[in-house]
Amino acid sequence: MDRLAQLIEAALFSSDSPLSLKDLAALDRDATEAETLTAVQQLGEEYDRSGHGVELVEVAAGYQILTRREFADTIAQANLVTRPRRLSVAALETLAIIAYRQPVGRAEVEEIRGVSVDGVLRSLQERGLIEVVGRDEGIGRPLLYGTTDTFLQLLGLTSTDQLPKLEELSVALRYPEPIPETAE
């Protein structure tokens, strides 16, 4: 590994949150963005090639060193770490609607889910998974919500473009054509 890759490893190790390419570029003023990216990739390949227990992962906010998935259960069972709590179905449904329809108001989410979502919206906002991104121009100027980087990080995505495309889903709005049965 060259010196820049070593510097990047040190920076990622010492930081408690993901670092972007821009953050990492500050390590070496002379390096171009392409050189920094190459060094990041070199570090990631080094982890993969020599069989490390951690890997370099690209997340929404940048890069992060994470433990490998295969060790999750063992280190959790040894009480060395706590797996984060799973979200409720109601929370996930609400997140799914917001992720696809953002910016979206409360009324539209309720229309799709068929239930009131006041409490769910509040707790998703408290957990930093959604945020207010603006106000509708309509009556009462209702708040519009969007998903955050924390949401993407929770899913291990770098952008909402990585969500499944609606036309790729097995159920689409194809009424009145017959609908194939979904595999349960």
Add this chain to the structure above:
Amino acid sequence: MGVAFLVDSERPFVVELDSFSGPLDLLLHLIREQEIDIADIPIARVADQFLATIEALGLNEAANYLDMAAWLLRIKVQLLLPRPFDEEDWEDPRAELVRRLLEYEQIREVTRWLEAQADLRSGQFPRGWLPPEPEREAPPVVLDIAEIFAAVDRILESIPQPVLHRVVPRPLDVEGATRRILEFLTTVPRFDLAELLGPEPTAADVLSALMALLELARVGRVQLAQAEPFGSLGVAGG
């Protein structure tokens, strides 16, 4: 876990979930469970099953479920009405329901994807990952009505009253004060500044007397003594 019960002797089915995330979820479950063609829902049967299920699950007090039940019954009634002669003009009253069911099912599919993705991701830990601190609610605010009135009073007091002044130049009369002090000293050997000034002296009188005293003290005609800061000022002939 799981609630198993029979609805409709014609075709038994089992509800395996403890709870549904909403009326659309329950309705979709009924339809998929019985492999009903979503484009041709037998509304009468499904509406009855829906009502029976929400009663059995104790959901019949939730407004969202009642709302859906009412909608299903309305569609059931609309289907009983005679269709117009021209079939082209006839709009299936189930169309909106089907649209919403499909839309919801799509969201459910995305939800399952999100869940799987979040599960995958939760198996990877960053360095020093700690569970987030539970957020504590802010303590309740204690407020006394007397405190509010006191605050209002303080604010009102701090608003300066606009007052118009006529400024009259009044020169200090140090010579006059000096004469008065010397005369006073001929009657009493020592006195207090307050005695010299008398009741309710004007600012100009006080300043004149003070400057006269300081000047007399400087030239050694009087001696001044003050026991403590802001205490009375004793004057004695020098």
